[in-house]
Amino acid sequence: MKVAIIGLGLIGGSMAIALKELGIASYIFGVDHNPVHINEALELGLADECVNVDEAVAKSELIIIATPINAAESILPIILNQVDKQIVFDVGSTKKVICESILVHPKRGRFVATHPMWGTENSGPSAAVKGAFLNKATVICNKNESDADALEMVERIYSLLNMHLLYMDAADHDMHVAYISHISHITSFALANTVLEKEKEEDAIFELASGGFESTVRLAKSNPSMWVPIFMQNRENVLDVLNEHITQLRKFKTCLEKENYQYLQELIENANGIRRILKN
Amino acid sequence: MKVAIIGLGLIGGSMAIALKELGIASYIFGVDHNPVHINEALELGLADECVNVDEAVAKSELIIIATPINAAESILPIILNQVDKQIVFDVGSTKKVICESILVHPKRGRFVATHPMWGTENSGPSAAVKGAFLNKATVICNKNESDADALEMVERIYSLLNMHLLYMDAADHDMHVAYISHISHITSFALANTVLEKEKEEDAIFELASGGFESTVRLAKSNPSMWVPIFMQNRENVLDVLNEHITQLRKFKTCLEKENYQYLQELIENANGIRRILKN
Structure with missing residues (x-):
């Protein structure tokens, strides 16, 4: 099958590797607005050819949108205007706004809204890795708004990637990811800023930082051009969780101030109850 | 060399494995107040024999204190009362209080205050792992208060473990670890409580939680009997960093509330500047 991948970064690039490896994609048309990324993607073999959006859509049976979410929402209606029988899916971290934005589009049925639950703090084509999605979950949102054949194809692809499928309403999805992904990123960014602000002896951090610190601040390396649009779109859910997180931190602060060690x-x-709901 | 290990948990047990493997310890006397841990440690081969503190000190050339830090401070003067030429070192996460507590003890010189910068969120003898300390840092505090032969022996042991040595004043050490370890734990505990409080659909967390969430809350599994004493002892430094962290989180909150996406x-x-000072 000929596949177009719009956005040749961490997710798009890792998707390219997996689709080629599994024989799902016979030819990949890559699209990216960044010429440096185009060169990198071609060198890494993430795309067979890089073209513009119109050509990629015209020549492909499957179109995957893997840009930051604000770009995805701009480009999706343009792509849907051009599709006939092709199937389009996205891989963005929020789902409500993108689903609403094309709700009444005549080609809405050709689109499947998905969110594969995998990522790293790195970005760009060179961040793409083999085996990225293996045994992870993918959320498919508002599946009743997609045509049956489009949904089946996307389900089959994710199953071939060895991912397990979850189905959710887009608004529910956005609320859940605020808890289990977006707040972790804010915490990590804020923790990095705390340390950078307070700890002037950077050599000491470098020498002392052990696994615990590295795992907690790892996400603080994440790219703002991906994350600012996510926080914009999921603003209300993120604010809700962030307020609760500050409340929880203030409880720790009060314990220390009042020396209430029982509490x-x-x-x-x-x-420690988080052990119940974590796999590892 | 005959070695006593007081506290057969994550650190004491991992130290036992390493010292045996490297041929440093010919025989290990284990000491633990928890009979379950004693049985586990003997089954896992972390100690050749479990005895009481007096016997362990009398029969060993090297005594390692690997209990939670509050227990370490209670037991250290008792041990120093009994040592002659033996060498004693601890592995606790704070160093100022323990160094002050025996500053004028006639046998102060036999003690070396150390902090190997390794740990996991797990505890007890079964948490002990092989190769735990390899290529990590160890801090030695207030080295001038230790006898030259005691310091040299402890330096040699850590070097044989393939750790690199850092030297610090105990008060400086406690300030640095507040930034690079203790605040990460508070953040992680508070994040776990946030999610447990707000996200009533635990199945959703379980299904959706991806690597980012797991790495940020991993430390929230950590044992309170280890961490409450650390926060008690390092209260002022931890409060200082925690206040800054809440300030930093409030900046993110304000950005979202005011929709100031430029900021x-x-x-x-x-x-993202944290990339500069992280190794990986």
Whole structure:
């Protein structure tokens, strides 16, 4: 099958590797607005050819939108204007705005809204990795708005990638990802800024930083051009969770200020409950 | 050399594995107040024999204190009362209080204050792992208060473990670890409590939680009997960093409330600076 991948970064590039490896994509048309990324993607073999959006859509049976979410929402109606029987899916981190934006489009049925739950703090074609999606979850949103054949094809592709499928309403999806992804990023950004602000002896951090610190601030390396649009779109859910997170941190602060170590013990015991719902 | 390990948990147990493997310890006397841990440690081969503190000290050339830090401070003067030429070192996460507590002890010189910068969120003998300390840093505090032969022996042991040595004043150490370790744990505990409080659909977290979430909340599994004493002892430094962290989080909150996405972009770009000082 001929596949167009719009956005040759971490997700688009990793998708290209997987689709080629599994024999799903016989030929990949890459699209990217960044000439440096185009060169990198061609060198890395993530695309067979780089073309513009119109040509990619015209020549492909499957179109994958893997740009930052604000670009995805701009480009999706333009792509749908051009599709006939082709199938389009996106891989963005929020789903409500994109689903609403094309709700009454005559070609709405050709689009499937998806969110594969995988990522790293790195970006660009060179961040793409083999085996990225294996055994991870993919959320498909508002599936009843997609044509049956389009939905089936996208389900089949994700199954071939060895991902397990979850189905959600787009608004529910956005609320859940605020808890399990977006707030982790804000926490990590804020923690990095805390350390950079307070700890002037950077050599000391470098020497002392152990696994615990690295895992907590790893996400702070993430790209703002991906994350600002996510926080914009999921603003209300993220604010809701962020307010609760600040409230929880203030409980720790109060324990320390008042030297209430019994309550501190209880807060930590409660946090240990996260073991119940983590896999590892 | 005959070695006593007081506290057969994550660190004490991992130290036992390393010292045996490297041929540093010919025989290990284990000490633990928890009978379950004693049985586990003997089954796992972390100690050749479990005895009480007095016997362990009398029969060993090297005594390692690997209990939670509050227990370490209670037991250290008792151990120093009994040592002659033996060498004692601890592996606790704070160093100022323990160094002050034995400053005028006649056997102060036999003690070396250390902090190997390695740990996981797991605890107990079964959490002990092989190769734990390899290529990590160890901090040695207030080295001038230790006898030359004791310091040399401890330096040699850590070098044989393939760790690199850093030297710090105990108060400086405690300030640095507040930034690079203790605040990460508070953030992680508070994030776990946020999610547990707000996200009632635990199945959704379980299904959706991807690598980013897991790495940010991993530390929230950590044991309160280890961490409450650390936060008690390093209270002032931790409060200082925690206040800054809440301030930083409130900046993100304000950006979202006021929809100031330019400033949000700047905050994230600043956080990206953490790349400079992380190894990976």
